[in-house]
Structure formats: C-alpha cells, structure tokens
Amino acid sequence: MQGVPAVSDVWRDVRARLRQEYGDVIYVSEIARLRVAEDSNGSIQIICANDFGRAWVEDNLGARLRALWTTFDTGPRDIVICCEGVPAARAGVREDRRVPASAAAPVRPAASAALAPAREALASSASSAALGGPERASRSDGRFTFNTFMVGSANAMASTAAKAIAGASAPPFNPAFFHGGYGVGKTHLLNAIAHSVSLGESGRKVLYLTAEEFLNGFQSALRARDVQPFKDQVRTCDVLLIDDVHFIAGKPSTESEFLHTIAALIAENRQVVLASHCAPAELGVGDERLRSLLRGGFACELFGPDLDLRRKIVDCKVAQARAHCPDLDVPEQVRDFLAARVTSSARELEGVLNNVIVRTAYMERPVTIEAVEEVLGDLPVKAEKRVTVDEIQKAVAAYFSITSSDINSKRRTQSVVRPRHIAMYLAKTMTTRSLPDIGRRFGGRDHSTVIHAVTKITAQLGADPLLAEDIEAIRKRLRG
Numbered sequence: 001m002q003g004v005p006a007v008s009d010v011w012r013d014v015r016a017r018l019r020q021e022y023g024d025v026i027y028v029s030e031i032a033r034l035r036v037a038e039d040s041n042g043s044i045q046i047i048c049a050n051d052f053g054r055a056w057v058e059d060n061l062g063a064r065l066r067a068l069w070t071t072f073d074t075g076p077r078d079i080v081i082c083c084e085g086v087p088a089a090r091a092g093v094r095e096d097r098r099v100p101a102s103a104a105a106p107v108r109p110a111a112s113a114a115l116a117p118a119r120e121a122l123a124s125s126a127s128s129a130a131l132g133g134p135e136r137a138s139r140s141d142g143r144f145t146f147n148t149f150m151v152g153s154a155n156a157m158a159s160t161a162a163k164a165i166a167g168a169s170a171p172p173f174n175p176a177f178f179h180g181g182y183g184v185g186k187t188h189l190l191n192a193i194a195h196s197v198s199l200g201e202s203g204r205k206v207l208y209l210t211a212e213e214f215l216n217g218f219q220s221a222l223r224a225r226d227v228q229p230f231k232d233q234v235r236t237c238d239v240l241l242i243d244d245v246h247f248i249a250g251k252p253s254t255e256s257e258f259l260h261t262i263a264a265l266i267a268e269n270r271q272v273v274l275a276s277h278c279a280p281a282e283l284g285v286g287d288e289r290l291r292s293l294l295r296g297g298f299a300c301e302l303f304g305p306d307l308d309l310r311r312k313i314v315d316c317k318v319a320q321a322r323a324h325c326p327d328l329d330v331p332e333q334v335r336d337f338l339a340a341r342v343t344s345s346a347r348e349l350e351g352v353l354n355n356v357i358v359r360t361a362y363m364e365r366p367v368t369i370e371a372v373e374e375v376l377g378d379l380p381v382k383a384e385k386r387v388t389v390d391e392i393q394k395a396v397a398a399y400f401s402i403t404s405s406d407i408n409s410k411r412r413t414q415s416v417v418r419p420r421h422i423a424m425y426l427a428k429t430m431t432t433r434s435l436p437d438i439g440r441r442f443g444g445r446d447h448s449t450v451i452h453a454v455t456k457i458t459a460q461l462g463a464d465p466l467l468a469e470d471i472e473a474i475r476k477r478l479r480g
C-alpha cells in the first residue's frame with residue numbers, strides 16, 4: 001500500500017511540472033522563490049514574498065497549481081496562497097479553493113502563465129465523461145482581449161484575421177490556423193476571439209479547448225463508453241477554438257475524432273480556429289484527410305515581437321500590473337531598456353517585467369535600469385542577434401532586387417521608395433538608433449522623413465497582409 005507523500009515531495013513534483021509547462025523564465029523568476037508550509041489542519045500554504053507577488057501567483061498560477069497538487073497528493077487539500085508574515089485570512093485568500101479531482105485532468109504543455117485564470121473556469125467545470133456544462137463554452141478573462149493584444153508587423157495579419165473571425169456572422173475562412181513559436185500570443189489571440197464572440201449580440205456559442213483537453217475529454221468519453229455527450233458538446237458550438245493542436249498530431253484515434261469534429265463543424269458553416277507551434281504542413285499529422293483539411297484552410301504565422309511591439313507590450317503589461325499595484329512607476333527609459341534587452345517572446349518579456357516589479361516592491365526600491373540588469377543577470381533570458389542599419393539596408397535591397405545605393409539615393413520611383421520605407425521601418429523597430437541617426441544613415445535624410453516612412457508602413461501593415469509577410473521574411477533573414 002502506498003503511504004501519504006510528504007508535502008516537500010508533492011511540492012517538488014508540482015514545481016517540476018509547473019517548470020515544464022510555464023518555462024524557465026517564469027520558473028526562475030516566480031515559482032522557484034515560493035515557499036511551502038503545511039498548517040495544523042492540513043492546509044497547504046504557498047508563501048509569496050509580498051502582496052504583489054501573491055496577487056500575481058493567485059491570478060496566473062493558482063488554478064493550475066491547485067489542480068497539480070491534487071494530482072500528486074493523495075486527495076484534495078485547501079491550498080492557500082499567502083504573503084510572507086501575513087496570516088492567510090488577512091491576505092485576502094479565498095477559503096473555498098478546494099479543487100475537485102476532475103480539475104486535475106487537463107494538462108497544458110508550455111502553458112501561458114498569464115492565461116491560467118481563464119483556464120480555471122474551464123477546469124472547474126470539467127466532468128469525467130464529457131467536457132462539462134455549457135458554461136464552459138465561454139471564456140472571458142478581461143485581460144486577454146483584443147484591447148490588450150498589442151499589434152505590430154509580427155502579428156498584424158494574425159490580429160486582423162482574428163478580428164475578422166470574431167466580428168463575422170459567417171466564417172470568413174475555415175479552418176483558421178494560427179501558428180508560431182513559444183509565447184508569441186497565439187493563446188492570447190484565441191482567447192480574444194472567444195471573449196469577443198461571447199460578448200457579442202449574435203448569441204453564437206463559443207468553445208475554447210486545448211488539444212490536450214480535447215484528447216482527455218474524448219478518452220474519458222471512450223472509457224465511459226458514452227461518446228455522445230462529448231460529441232454533442234463539441235459539435236454544437238458556433239465557434240470552436242482548439243489550442244496547441246500539435247499535441248493531437250500522431251495520435252491516430254484522436255486525429256480521427258478531431259477530423260470528424262472539424263469537418264462536421266465546417267460542413268455546417270460553423271467557425272473552427274486552431275493554433276499550434278508549427279504550420280499545418282509541418283504538423284506530422286498521420287491522417288491524409290486531416291492533413292488536407294488543415295492545409296486547405298487559412299494559415300497565418302505569428303512571429304517574435306520586434307522592438308516596437310515589445311515596447312507596446314511593456315506599456316500594456318505595466319498598465320495591467322497597476323491594477324494590483326496602483327503606485328507602480330516604471331519610467332520610460334526602463335521600459336525602453338526592457339524592450340531592447342528581452343527579445344525572445346512576449347512571455348519572457350512579461351516574466352522579466354514581473355520579476356523586476358516584485359523585487360523592487362519587496363525591497364522598497366524604485367524601478368530602475370540597474371534593477372532590470374540585476375534580474376536579467378539571474379534569469380536564463382536569450383539575447384537577440386543585434387543587427388545594424390547597414391545590414392538592414394542590404395537585406396531589404398536583396399529582397400527587392402535593388403541595391404543599398406538605390407535605397408540611399410534620391411530616386412523616387414515606387415520600386416525604390418517602398419523598399420526604402422520598409423528599411424527605415426525595420427531600422428526603427430530592430431535597432432535602438434534614434435530617428436535623426438537613422439535619417440543620416442539613409443543618404444543624409446531628415447528625421448521627419450523617417451517618421452513619415454515609419455508611420456506609413458505601420459498604418460499599412462494591418463490592412464496589407466503581403467506587406468506583413470515581406471517584412472517578416474526580411475526580419476527572418478536578418479536574424480539568420
């Protein structure tokens with residue numbers, strides 16, 4: 001017979017799993033520093049350094065942490081997320097957080113930390129035989145909306161497509177397939193669609209699931225020898241959004257159910273939206289019919305954010321952090337520095353920013369560039385290859401089959417003006433050079449010419465998917 005596991009063993013397993021799901025940056029910056037204690041009535045206390053940290057952990061990790069604890073422990077426990085030196089009740093902790101065993105089922109690989117609360121609603125309505133009640137069909141976490149989704153060339157096409165899907169009464173493209181690397185905003189965008197549709201007046205029923213939840217729901221239904229409730233629920237929504245589709249690829253029985261589900265929805269003119277780390281052609285799907293169905297839809301890639309977009313994301317995340325911490329002051333130069341230094345993904349950027357906020361609040365220090373540098377020194381954050389204005393001009397010229405001299409010349413033909421504007425836009429968004437400096441490097445032009453070019457390209461990006469593709473292709477070449 002197995003004994004009751006020690007709290008420290010459960011905590012070790014929970015932390016290891018959170019690390020897998022949320023990544024190293026969130027782990028090192030937020031999870032590793034948490035302490036755990038058991039009180040006399042068997043409740044578990046997860047202890048944070050300060051109240052900002054407590055609020056962040058509660059919002060972003062709470063549901064997942066509780067569900068994992070239930071998985072690794074022998075039964076449900078009260079898990080109280082509290083603040084160092086403050087008794088749990090005074091820390092504003094809800095006491096009714098006992099996790100039903102069923103909530104432990106959905107496990108999301110590489111989950112976004114910040115989207116966990118939205119998942120909580122989903123997990124809490126899970127049943128063992130089907131996906132849960134109809135309330136599961138809508139998710140609306142006020143933070144993951146189109147308003148909080150910052151747009152730049154890396155995601156302009158995806159954002160435009162997502163808004164079109166959310167606003168249309170009939171599917172503009174089916175299935176819509178969003179793909180891109182870790183932490184680039186796919187889940188955020190899917191949640192934004194779900195949020196927008198569920199708030200709309202059309203009464204369309206929307207269901208957001210991770211592929212793993214789809215798989216678990218289907219397998220539970222098979223085990224219960226009653227797949228009808230599962231099918232009814234998944235196939236009766238008007239907008240079905242499935243995240244992390246790569247998780248299903250290569251699992252034959254689920255692939256087949258997945259194929260029939262999306263084919264049935266598409267045949268009835270219901271919208272299917274999918275997201276994955278890889279493009280449809282690279283998914284490794286075994287079923288030929290599913291492969292061709294996925295390839296026949298509209299696919300759109302999200303790329304890593306450029307400097308300009310990272311800066312917008314920093315502003316957005318600071319504004320959100322102020323909800324917990326109204327006195328928070330993150331000066332402009334610290335925001336610029338963060339956006340320039342943390343280049344890999346929005347998720348890492350958010351992880352570093354949160355860490356800086358928690359540390360400085362705890363030590364009652366202002367948020368400074370030195371504080372960011374200290375945090376960066378402790379975290380496994382990757383640096384992006386730096387590019388120069390000269391390299392940008394060469395890459396743009398090669399892409400459009402002209403020369404760098406053409407770009408720097410006074411020629412005003414369209415075949416030169418457009419590449420020049422693109423090169424100026426890239427110089428502004430991929431380097432930290434000032435506008436006058438960029439102007440000088442483009443044949444001695446004035447900074448107002450650069451502003452004009454950047455404004456023009458930025459305005460065109462949302463409406464012109466081909467332009468977004470060109471810019472991303474050049475950016476990829478530059479990053480090697």
Ligand SMILES: Nc1ncnc2c1ncn2[C@@H]1O[C@H](COP(=O)(O)OP(=O)(O)OP(=O)(O)O)[C@@H](O)[C@H]1O
Pocket residue numbers: 110111112113114115144148149150151155180181182183184185186187188189277313316346347350
């Ligand atoms: N354009 C953006 N504007 C604001 N926040 C963003 C943007 N892109 C990503 N984020 C934030 O970055 C975090 C990670 O995003 P998200 O989980 O959507 O990434 P993902 O592409 O689904 O990653 P993964 O495939 O690894 O799960 C979230 O907190 C999200 O809000």
